[in-house]
Amino acid sequence: MTQMPPLVALVGNPNAGKSALFNALTGARQKIANYPGVTVERKSGRATFDDGQPVEMIDLPGAYSLDPDSLDEAVTRDVVLGNLEGHRRPDALVIVLDAGNLDNHLRFALELIAQGLPTVVALNMVDLAERDGLQLDAEKLARALGAPVIETVAVRRRGLAPLMAELERTLKTPRASVEPVAVSFGAKNQQARDIARSVIVSETSGRQWTRRLDSVLLHPVGGVVILLALLFLMFQAVYGWSEAPIGWIESGFALLSDAITGALPDGLFRSFLTDGVIAGVGSVIVFLPQILILFLFILLLEASGYMTRAAFVMDRVMAAVGLSGHSFIPLLSSFACAIPGIMATRTIMDQKERLATILIAPLMTCSARLPVYTVIIGAFIPSTTVGPGIGLQGLVLFGLYIAGILGAMLAAAVIQRFVTQSRTSSFLIEMPRYQWPRLRDIALNLWQRAWVFLRRAGTIIFAATIILWALLSFPKAHVGSGISQVEYSFAGRVADGLEPIVRPIGFNHDIALALIPAMAAREVAVSALATVYAIDAADEDAAASSLGPKLAADWSLATALAFLAWFVFAPQCISTIAVTRRETNGWKWPIFMVTYLFALAYAAAGITYWTARSFGL
Amino acid sequence: MQLDHLPLNRAAVIRAIDWDVLPDQEGHRLRSLGFEPGVTIEALHKGILMWRDPLAVRVGRMTVALRTNVAAAIDCELKP
Ligand SMILES: Nc1nc2c(ncn2[C@@H]2O[C@H](COP(=O)(O)OP(=O)(O)OP(=O)(O)O)[C@@H](O)[C@H]2O)c(=O)[nH]1
Ligand SMILES: [Mg+2]
Numbered sequence: 001m002t003q004m005p006p007l008v009a010l011v012g013n014p015n016a017g018k019s020a021l022f023n024a025l026t027g028a029r030q031k032i033a034n035y036p037g038v039t040v041e042r043k044s045g046r047a048t049f050d051d052g053q054p055v056e057m058i059d060l061p062g063a064y065s066l067d068p069d070s071l072d073e074a075v076t077r078d079v080v081l082g083n084l085e086g087h088r089r090p091d092a093l094v095i096v097l098d099a100g101n102l103d104n105h106l107r108f109a110l111e112l113i114a115q116g117l118p119t120v121v122a123l124n125m126v127d128l129a130e131r132d133g134l135q136l137d138a139e140k141l142a143r144a145l146g147a148p149v150i151e152t153v154a155v156r157r158r159g160l161a162p163l164m165a166e167l168e169r170t171l172k173t174p175r176a177s178v179e180p181v182a183v184s185f186g187a188k189n190q191q192a193r194d195i196a197r198s199v200i201v202s203e204t205s206g207r208q209w210t211r212r213l214d215s216v217l218l219h220p221v222g223g224v225v226i227l228l229a230l231l232f233l234m235f236q237a238v239y240g241w242s243e244a245p246i247g248w249i250e251s252g253f254a255l256l257s258d259a260i261t262g263a264l265p266d267g268l269f270r271s272f273l274t275d276g277v278i279a280g281v282g283s284v285i286v287f288l289p290q291i292l293i294l295f296l297f298i299l300l301l302e303a304s305g306y307m308t309r310a311a312f313v314m315d316r317v318m319a320a321v322g323l324s325g326h327s328f329i330p331l332l333s334s335f336a337c338a339i340p341g342i343m344a345t346r347t348i349m350d351q352k353e354r355l356a357t358i359l360i361a362p363l364m365t366c367s368a369r370l371p372v373y374t375v376i377i378g379a380f381i382p383s384t385t386v387g388p389g390i391g392l393q394g395l396v397l398f399g400l401y402i403a404g405i406l407g408a409m410l411a412a413a414v415i416q417r418f419v420t421q422s423r424t425s426s427f428l429i430e431m432p433r434y435q436w437p438r439l440r441d442i443a444l445n446l447w448q449r450a451w452v453f454l455r456r457a458g459t460i461i462f463a464a465t466i467i468l469w470a471l472l473s474f475p476k477a478h479v480g481s482g483i484s485q486v487e488y489s490f491a492g493r494v495a496d497g498l499e500p501i502v503r504p505i506g507f508n509h510d511i512a513l514a515l516i517p518a519m520a521a522r523e524v525a526v527s528a529l530a531t532v533y534a535i536d537a538a539d540e541d542a543a544a545s546s547l548g549p550k551l552a553a554d555w556s557l558a559t560a561l562a563f564l565a566w567f568v569f570a571p572q573c574i575s576t577i578a579v580t581r582r583e584t585n586g587w588k589w590p591i592f593m594v595t596y597l598f599a600l601a602y603a604a605a606g607i608t609y610w611t612a613r614s615f616g617l
Numbered sequence: 618m619q620l621d622h623l624p625l626n627r628a629a630v631i632r633a634i635d636w637d638v639l640p641d642q643e644g645h646r647l648r649s650l651g652f653e654p655g656v657t658i659e660a661l662h663k664g665i666l667m668w669r670d671p672l673a674v675r676v677g678r679m680t681v682a683l684r685t686n687v688a689a690a691i692d693c694e695l696k697p
Contacts, residue, residue, distance in 0.1 A: 064646065064649030064650070065649055067645070069642045069645055069646050069649075100678055101677070101678050101679055102678075103651060103676075103677030103678060103679070104650065104651045104676070104677050104678075104679055107649075108649075132678075134678075185648065186653065189648075189651070189653055193656075193677075196677075210680070211661065214661065214662060214673065214680070215662065218662040218664075218673055219662075220663065220664065220665050220666055220669065221665070221666065223665055224665050224666060308682065311682070312664065312671060312673065312682045313664075313665055315664065315670070315671050315682075315684070316664060316665060316666070316668040316670055316671075325671070325682070349642045349643070349646065350642070424640070426640070426642070426643050426684070426687075427671055427682065427683065427684050428643055428646050428647060428650070428681070428682070428683050428684070428687065429681070429682050430650060430679055430680065430681050430682075431673065431679075431680040431681065431682055
């Protein structure tokens with residue numbers, strides 16, 4: 001039997017730079033961001049020592065102690081104590097400390113060292129400490145802690161080699177097994193503060209950027225205005241900045257489609273390529289620029305340290321519906337995707353508040369809804385401006401985001417009042433120093449996002465679209481029989497069954513057809529409609545043009561608005577349901593979630609449709 | 618003086634914390650964040666609009682946000 005590589009866990013307080021160090025050591029790409037509670041799971045990766053010997057590293061959620069207050073901290077405790085089923089206990093620990101925050105981080109370090117495992121301390125973020133005018137004596141710290149201390153700057157890959165060398169040495173030094181020593185909390189706290197004070201070499205007051213920025217961003221009135229302006233800018237930019245690049249991608253696909261039509265004889269294969277692949281999957285890929293712009297904003301908010309400030313500003317508003325600023329952070333992440341948002345709720349201490357946050361996370365407009373919104377808005381809302389730099393289309397998109405947020409607030413209020421029956425929520429969070437987002441990190445992250453999106457388009461969206469294309473193409477309607485291919489096909493017949501249910505809320509046969517495959521991924525609603533119309537167009541020998549104008553010709557405005565309202569609320573995503581099941585340990589809550597969201601969606605679409613109809617739209 | 622009534626930007630020392638009025642988890646997290654008798658703190662910002670809640674408080678080299686109901690359990694004394 002070959003020997004297992006040694007197992008080394010990175011542990012420390014939240015936001016100390018554990019994941020940054022983990023990425024630097026293993027080449028992994030775990031999420032790092034400038035707020036506490038980014039990592040919520042155990043992740044492992046491989047690093048190698050100088051002699052080429054492998055070592056397995058694990059990245060852990062940040063914790064304040066081995067006595068957890070929230071689920072993410074419990075993961076860390078279980079790993080460190082070796083209680084996690086199916087995983088061995090680490091052979092050594094790397095304790096990651098924020099050099100600028102020793103007062104606070106040393107207590108947990110002392111608790112960890114007392115566990116008796118071989119330990120190396122990474123004194124991280126020494127660059128930031130220097131920026132703030134703080135100089136520390138690493139050797140003195142090592143003597144006080146009784147463990148080797150290596151200075152590191154994880155994000156600049158500084159100190160990695162000495163850290164690995166020290167780790168190797170520590171692992172290879174035979175040592176008598178040490179029993180954990182129990183020291184009282186208060187005593188450890190005092191000891192931690194004493195050590196922190198004693199290792200300071202010099203301390204000049206730095207430029208206090210954080211404090212100065214905070215007096216603007218946390219200003220009682222200014223802070224609110226800035227947060228709202230930022231969110232408004234974000235949603236406007238998603239629309240405004242993406243128009244040109246979307247146009248380029250669209251014309252690229254049009255050229256490709258024409259080339260294929262010219263090169264191949266008419267037939268099933270050509271229809272597969274032009275109607276299924278290009279019209280279908282292509283109609284989703286064109287939204288890549290929008291999704292990247294959205295992610296750019298979210299990444300900047302996360303990396304700068306603004307996230308916890310936004311939570312601070314929003315706390316009172318969230319408290320009104322039984323939540324807190326703490327739940328605002330996962331909800332903001334849900335604008336990208338509800339799945340990481342739901343995972344991030346693990347950091348919420350109050351379990352009822354956590355449950356309520358999970359249940360409303362799908363109401364935040366995730367990036368998968370953008371293609372659906374944009375297609376409909378593009379087809380039905382005129383592209384005019386309503387003010388300097390404010391487009392009507394962007395404003396409608398903003399309105400849809402707001403509708404989702406208001407729906408979520410309302411749902412939270414009802415859930416906290418009647419379902420979880422919770423009267424408390426809590427908000428207690430540390431606010432990190434501001435940092436300039438590093439361009440390289442942001443660019444890499446965006447690239448990763450683009451890749452994930454394209455892979456999604458190439459796999460799940462592609463598969464769903466192709467299956468739908470096949471179900472739409474067979475059986476073949478007789479040419480000249482007067483029956484449209486779409487209605488005659490398998491898929492068309494299934495939609496016939498669904499249509500009576502959605503007819504009262506203004507949906508037509510095509511929408512009924514698109515709703516089912518959209519459960520696989522919301523974007524499929526767009527590719528499905530595109531495929532339906534492409535096949536219909538081939539039927540009528542009409543020239544293929546983009547989806548928007550066809551919808552505008554075929555749907556009433558009332559139907560379009562109802563369709564949008566549906567997508568604001570509908571739980572159209574199987575992965576979200578699955579992750580809810582995992583995070584709530586059972587089917588009870590996902591079933592509750594799906595039921596209430598479908599009910600809301602049906603009601604909202606119906607009300608929208610009939611209101612619009614009564615205005616004669 | 619209770620922390621929620623402390624004037625902004627003035628250093629103060631925590632005299633006592635009434636752990637009993639705090640829910641267990643919040644008390645524990647508060648201690649984990651370094652709030653203990655004898656520690657120097659400074660109120661930096663008071664929350665938004667008419668609520669003036671939550672507070673941003675400096676403990677050691679860190680800024681912590683907490684609600685006024687928690688701050689009310691922390692008794693402090695302004696440094697001269
Ligand atoms: N200047 C500087 N920034 C760092 C350093 N290490 C990490 N950071 C930044 O600090 C922030 C936190 O880093 P993470 O690696 O996410 O911290 P973490 O310990 O994994 O945090 P949690 O997962 O929340 O417990 C990020 O914004 C990093 O870019 C460093 O050595 N110097
Ligand atoms: Mg992390």
